[in-house]
Amino acid sequence: MFSHGAVPGYRMLLCAIVAFGLMFAEHRFTRMDELRAQLSTLVAPVQWVVSLPSEVLTWGALALSDQRALVEENRRLREQLLTLSQRAQQTAHLTAENVRLRELLRAARRDEMPYITAELLSLDSDPFTHQMVIDRGRRDGAYVGQPVMDASGLVGQVTAVSAFSSRVLMINDASHALPVQVTRNGLRFVVQGSGHYERLNVMHVPDTADIRVGDRLLTSGLAGRFPLGYPVGRVVSVEHDPGEPFARVIAEPAAQLQRSRHFLLLFPPPEPRPGEALWDESFSVVEPPQELQR
Template identity: 55%
Template sequence: MQSDFKEAEINPLFVRGPSLGLRLLLSIVLAFVLMFSDYRYQHMDKVRSVLTVAVTPLQWAVDLPTQLWSWGATVFSDRNALLDENAMLKERALLLSSKNQRMAWLIAENIRLRELLNAQDGYDDRFMLGEVIGLDSDAFLHQVLINKGRNDGVYEGQAVVDVLGLVGQVVAVSAFTSRVLLIADTSHAVPVVVNRNGFRAIASGTGSMNSLQLTHVPETADIREGDLLVTSGLGGRFPPGYPVAELNTVEHQPGKPFAKVTARPLAQLERSRYVLLLNPREPTPLPEEGGQKNKATASPAESQPETPDNPEAPLSDQNTSGDNT
């Protein structure tokens, strides 16, 4: 019996650790230290990039049930539904083909008119397909995660569209994934023009997926409900001509210099599964440690930074909220 009491004293059933208040205090201190380090020191970007790569398999695993469900729905879908969808797609293809018959003539005419006006050549945009694999859990942020990253040629500030219009822009890039800020976010703004008359404005996010607002629109501006807003190309971040939104309310306020204008985004911000990234660059994988050491010991002439292919693309996180020009 005495030996049993000694064993119970040596191996107690419940071991009392630090109090909950002390654990909470340590967690708060650690959180503030990490936030200060992230704000103050640039090397935390490398840590964030490494952590993002580390959680990429987890993100793929979370997306796996959706992929399996989509595959199962495709395999076991009803034959009649597939036939109806096939007929609808054929009809749509014929309609687009009829509209495309005069496209070559219109393009040639546009080129001739540009030559007569001595205008600048239009944009030759390239595309890369991406898939949405995650959503931001913060209710006050409108961001999505896509399965393309630095190794695929994605860069910060890259414009993202879907089949209907502008979705947003890339704000964070890791090796295999990227984070896209949607145009509905309150920190996002994009220069637009009214397609009917060329009136320029700034479309800002309101925090709602179904509404944008146009800031500082003069009371006498020629805008109407139903006008189409497209990207203006000002600032060089968003190529011109991509649909953004459709005006749904224009409220003139007597005695005030600006009208209250709201618009409805055309892109399916809450439902788009696939997106297009405009003008991807050549893939740039992360440099190895040996390459960094060689760069540090290189001569001053060799260590000068190279000029980027697109000098207008943003290279810092300070301008990820859109163009305000």
């Protein structure tokens, strides 16, 4: 397009003006989000067509070897593994919580999180962002801000939704941050992406804070975006700089960000039905010991 003569220079200038115009329109007008969602819907068939040859070859090889039944069973077992992993990931948090809150007998009931499974369609080719596209969209109930998990931990959150696909911002992206807490002692911090798949930054950790290498970080649920008690990462480095108020703490993500292809999209727990008790009425109120009443 820009290969011959002086005219291509004007073409390049025109393209630059159009690009700046589009960036200005996206910054100033909210309807650009709707336009982007519609364009994503239009691009969805292209993504499907691009992946079609590999899908056809895979299906043909399996048909020739008469292994379709095994593949279907493998798919069911993989979804079952994701389901069991999603339930098991809260075990560490519940154990620590029971130790700290054993005396609280009148506790609120915790319902299981509804979810749907999703599969990876593509990864963003931009080296400065860490985003991916999955095969669940508006028709499946996906929404902006929805948490995304894999079998090991938190992957990220949905940032854009079209009819047939969704874009996910991963937790290691430099623009992503979320509140977490340490399993061992309940200390709360903010984890921010570093731009690298294998590293997360734990922000503003006081130099005297009780945080150690090996501590596991879980979602704290304080921001209201991510549910409580899901694995985020593990502390791998704590550096103290004399004279500095904050320590430099690095964690590695719990999720397999570079290898996972199957994910869970979590939904908020259902609202209680009218007349349903918010507390477990089977528990009784226990009077505090007399020593504490004095």
